[in-house]
Amino acid sequence: MIAHRDPPANASPPRRDASASTTTAGDIEEFYAANVNTLTLQLYAYTGDLAAAQDVVQEAFCRALPRWDRISRYDDPAAWVRRVAWNLATSRWRRLRSGVDFVRRYREAPVPGPGPDRVALTAALAKLPETQRRALVLHYLADLTTRDIAQQEGVAESTVRVWLHRGRTALAALLAETGMEYRHG
Template sequence: MDDVGARPVPAAFDDWVAARGSALLRLAYVLTGNAADAEDVVQDALSRALPRWDQISRLDDPDAYVRRMVVNAHTSWWRKFRRRESPAADVRTDEVVTGPGEGLHSDERRRLWAACQALPADQRTAVVLRYYEQLEYDEIAALTGVREGTVRSRVSRGIAVLRQEMGERDE
């Protein structure tokens, strides 16, 4: 998990991007599901932040502001070019799983990731922000511009679909 909000804020745009860029790419990657779209989304957000960097860098939480720009860029990208089906993660059966989730069987990990990628975009965004960024429902609501109840519904439905995909019963 990347804690993009815990470090001091460098004033210079390049310094800030060097420190936070990877975290933004990781967020964009789990939102979009592929590297090219993740880079596209982050570059788009950063290119829009650049001309206003003086103002953004003085905010209490510039990380959150840019993170919101990334989510918005993803949403905009999705709305503009949404496809009938979500692109799938590039996964292989011989994939070696390391780091977080290493206790999971690779097949289960692959299936769960694929199922997550197959969620409708709004559900996937809510699920990622909840279980990757570890945001509270009201924070997700503020970030995505929808009501908290809507966020709860999206997360709940997303989880229900994932459980079903994984052949698990609701707890």
């Protein structure tokens, strides 16, 4: 059995080896356990968001870990972790605010819904045979010539002209039923 003896009163404290760690893993675990809830509560009160508070506190502890030998010697290591967590929360808030400002600034103007004429035209086009509908859309909305449509569809140009003629005739009759006048032009 080894007897423990107190050092003489005039003896200087033992020196630590500079290369040896001044703290152990248990030290930071104890520090974390003692401070995580308090810091999270403080940051929750600051941010108003529990998940965000937990995130910034965890990040602050993660940043403290590689510096723990130095931070543990501070008079108040919790103050360092708290400051880092508050800085992270403030940065997060600024990023969110910038994002909201960006959205406000560059938001597209709301597009009004389709008018009654467009609704009637869309409904009438839907009633046409597919070939006639496709020919009308490609010719009038995509500005393709009858030759371009014929090449795309793999048919004779005269077939496209027939589709367009029959499509315009059927469309005029369908729109007349709704009270809308079809103007070819």
